[in-house]
Amino acid sequence: MNGSLYTWSNLNQYFASYLKHNGNPSVVPEDTSFLMPSIFLVQYCFMTIGVNLGDKVGPRYSTLIGILFMYLSYAIMIFFSNYYLVLVAMGIFGLGDGLGNLSVIKNCWKYFPNNKALINGIIIGGLGISSAILTPIADYFIINPDHVDPDDGIYPKEIADNLLNFLYFLSIFFLILGTLAVVLTFKYEDESSDKKEEKAFIGKGVSMLSLLCEGFLTFKNFILALFCFCGPCNSFIFIFL
Numbered sequence: 001m002n003g004s005l006y007t008w009s010n011l012n013q014y015f016a017s018y019l020k021h022n023g024n025p026s027v028v029p030e031d032t033s034f035l036m037p038s039i040f041l042v043q044y045c046f047m048t049i050g051v052n053l054g055d056k057v058g059p060r061y062s063t064l065i066g067i068l069f070m071y072l073s074y075a076i077m078i079f080f081s082n083y084y085l086v087l088v089a090m091g092i093f094g095l096g097d098g099l100g101n102l103s104v105i106k107n108c109w110k111y112f113p114n115n116k117a118l119i120n121g122i123i124i125g126g127l128g129i130s131s132a133i134l135t136p137i138a139d140y141f142i143i144n145p146d147h148v149d150p151d152d153g154i155y156p157k158e159i160a161d162n163l164l165n166f167l168y169f170l171s172i173f174f175l176i177l178g179t180l181a182v183v184l185t186f187k188y189e190d191e192s193s194d195k196k197e198e199k200a201f202i203g204k205g206v207s208m209l210s211l212l213c214e215g216f217l218t219f220k221n222f223i224l225a226l227f228c229f230c231g232p233c234n235s236f237i238f239i240f241l
Contacts, residue, residue: 004170005043005093006131007138009036013153014143015086017160022081029153031083038087039094046098054103060185066100067178069093071171078167110188134170142166 008015016029054062069092076089105123109116140147143162148155 004130004134004174005036005039005097006127007134008039008090010131010135011138011143011163011166012036013150014138014155014160014163016153017150017155017157018163019081019083019086020154021157021160024081024083027083035087035090038090039097042091042094043098043101046095047102050099051102051106053099054106058187059103059107060182060187062103063100063185064182066096066098067174067182069096069099070174071178072096074167074171074174078164078171104185107185107188110190137169138166142169 012032012035013029015035016027016032019027019032050062050066053065073089073093073096076092077086080086080089105120108119108123112119142165144155144159148159154160
């Protein structure tokens with residue numbers, strides 16, 4: 001599900017065409033090229049917060065929260081075609097990705113403490129597989145099955161409007177995957193020490209302000225955030241966890 005963000009870069013011209021034919025006549029592919037960076041920008045901001053959230057409420061709840069934000073982004077893109085709202089939707093997708101991503105990876109590391117690199121490779125590899133599968137499905141079967149070429153980077157309206165069908169497909173596809181992810185995510189319990197009760201998200205009142213403080217206002221995470229803003233520096237995040 002997280003790997004679908006790489007698909008948007010491959011479908012940039014379709015997105016530009018869809019927005020241009022639906023109330024944004026001045027939009028060109030260069031404008032929609034900002035959509036994917038907006039995901040990464042917000043994602044890297046909230047990754048460390050996502051780890052703290054997972055520690056407080058458990059990886060299952062942090063995964064659920066992340067998935068809900070991702071679905072909110074799809075809802076905005078399906079019901080609204082305004083360029084700036086779509087840009088906000090991409091940021092919300094990055095928010096969900098950041099909150100639910102590393103908490104799950106950290107939890108998996110606890111199950112395999114001697115094979116962290118292997119586990120990390122399997123999970124991150126799944127992100128690449130996602131876009132490798134979804135892009136051909138979108139390009140050749142849903143959006144542009146007749147292989148129509150764009151005119152000056154813009155596809156005809158009948159092709160561009162098929163992007164909405166792809167969003168519907170993703171919503172159903174990810175509903176299945178998201179449900180499986182939540183059901184199959186279990187918090188690691190160290191049996192060699194006293195088990196601590198998992199804090200419930202509802203009832204314990206997890207303070208978003210405290211999560212922000214823990215995620216940003218430490219020197220280590222502040223330096224880490226600077227590295228993240230400079231580019232796709234996932235490796236730095238894994239080193240500091």
